[in-house]
Amino acid sequence: MEKSELTVRKLFCTPLLLCHLEGAEEINQALLQHFLSKPEQEPGRRHSNLGGWQSEDNLHTLALPAAQRLCRMVTDVVDAATAVHVPGGLIEASLAWRLNAWVNINSSGASNAVHGHAGAFWSAIYYVDDGGAGPENGGELFFYDPRGLLPAMHDPLLRFRIEGCVTAGYTEKITPEAGMLLVFPSWLLHSVDPFFGERPRVSVAFNFGTPTG
Template identity: 40%
Template sequence: MSSPNTPEIIPIFPTPLVTFDVADSAALNADLRRVILQRELTHPSTQHSNLGGYQSSWDMDRWGGAPAVKLLAVARNVANRITTDRKGAAGSGPHPGFFAITWHGNMWANINRSGHANEFHSHPGAYWSGVYYVDDGGIAEDPSLGGEIEFMDPRGALPAMNAPHLGVAMPGGLTAGATERLSPRAGRMVLFPSWLMHQVRPYRGSAERISIAFNLSL
């Protein structure tokens, strides 16, 4: 319990990282997996941040059919729930106290097999970016398989420059100036500000790590 003699640590300028487990994801993932694997057979990979693996064109909302449209609708709904105006009014809604947001989205599929990864990058031109895990490739059960999404401290190395052996006694205070990692889990959606630098660690499993990345812009 706090007391008058207990210092209070107040985190300021936070960077939001949002996780959301999609309901009834098993059936959705089966449909998405089928569509993505078929696309890989008929269309060549693009090359952006991916180091090996397959990355589709960035218009999955057009070729992915009903399951892709449904997933993008879920992403828009989550973005509405976590976005406010500068006065604190909540996102899109039909009643007083809400303001209207029209999110324009695009999405693309990624397949990483053994040794594949994605280098550090950001998503210019968007407000929210995110990833949805169709198949975690067994990482949820065996974290040693790697394949985590890794976020770079937006302050760069500055917090660790003077005393790299020290941290702050608060959540996230031990990785200041470094990175934070989040393991994939099938059915989980992760949203983050599009300016936040991130990469995917090499996947070391023998299955397929299948994800869908997306952008939401105004």
């Protein structure tokens, strides 16, 4: 059978940016020193977190050099991944983001329910201390296929034989590591399994929205 030339266009991809930040150890040590005692001093917030402790979303405003440095580094990653559509194509974005950032401290048994981050364009998670997270301790981060059940509507065993068009399941699992940064579209649903490490797992979450008015 003759084969015609085939062009594959992978439509509507969902970007997930992953990197390990330089200077993470110094940043992490300073953040842990500042925040680990906070659950004993402040009640914290309740949003998607089931157990654990969450700070106010004002990390970016604190006079804490490590926090300011981290916010600048994460903003640089977000800027590099953002473009603006204009007549003729895409150009590099130059935006004054509306930034919110907060600290999560998950003690043993804590988790996060499935949620997205409404009102933002990019969201990010930075791991200050993974708490010894691993297969034996749980606490994995799950991203949910935005197509829902669509990949399995016909036959859950079928797969595309096209690189980059993976339909192996409904979630993508990420095992946290200290110093790891994840950046993703804010509409992408995600959750965290219950964590059972010996020490608290500490992370920083970010929302990047464009200014209004």
